[in-house]
Amino acid sequence: MPATKKESVYFGLMMCAGMVIMMTCYNLFTNGLIGKISFMVILLQLALGFVIAFLLESFVVGPIAKKVVFSFLRNKSSKILMIVMMAFCMVIGMVTFMSMYGLASSYYANGLGGESLLGSYFSIFIKNFVFALPLQLLIVGPTVRFLFGRLKAKSVNESLSAV
Template structure:
């Protein structure tokens, strides 16, 4: 887990990168768009999604999610409870915000095909949450924490002893 602002920045960047890659492909597959978008468009979509997600995580969702998660009544001496509560709050916040981002991009790229705005948004939220929550808890969270401790925390320890 990150302990400094710099580590928090790296951890957030790693987590956003992984989640945006997987969620981008999930949404492309779910909407039948794999193979219909040229590579340049796919890269542009990824870059814009990553920048949006990272800025949200860094300035809005991350601070709010941590504040909420750490204010909940549970035993904070158990690291696993802290990780799970922060992850849960982060997924909820990011799904709500990034589904709105997806709604805006869908509207400007091809309209909503006559579907009601609110219904479409809640459909995006539902479909993204059912995929993002287990992805975060089971795959991406543990993977990023492992890579973070291996490369970022390890590097910091090596520098302080060197």
């Protein structure tokens, strides 16, 4: 886990990149858009989604999730419980906001298709939450923590060998 502000930024960048790439692919697939929109539009969506997700994670959802987790978690020695609670809070917050982004993108691209705004939002929210929680808990979260741990260990070893 990150120990400094700089490490937190790197960890957040890695986590956002993984989740945005996977969630974008999922949403393209579930909405039948693979092959229907250009590669450049997909790249634009990825870039915009990444920037929005990183800003939300850094300044809104992340700080709130940390406060919630640390207010409920009295026993900070349970690392697994802390990771699961943090992932759950982050997924709820990020899906809440990124579903708004998805709704706005969908509306801009082709309207709501006769559905109500609230109905469309909840449909997007549920589909995204059902995919994002296991994705975070089982694939992206463990992968990013593993890679981040390796990068952190490598930088410590390099700084020790430089001394």
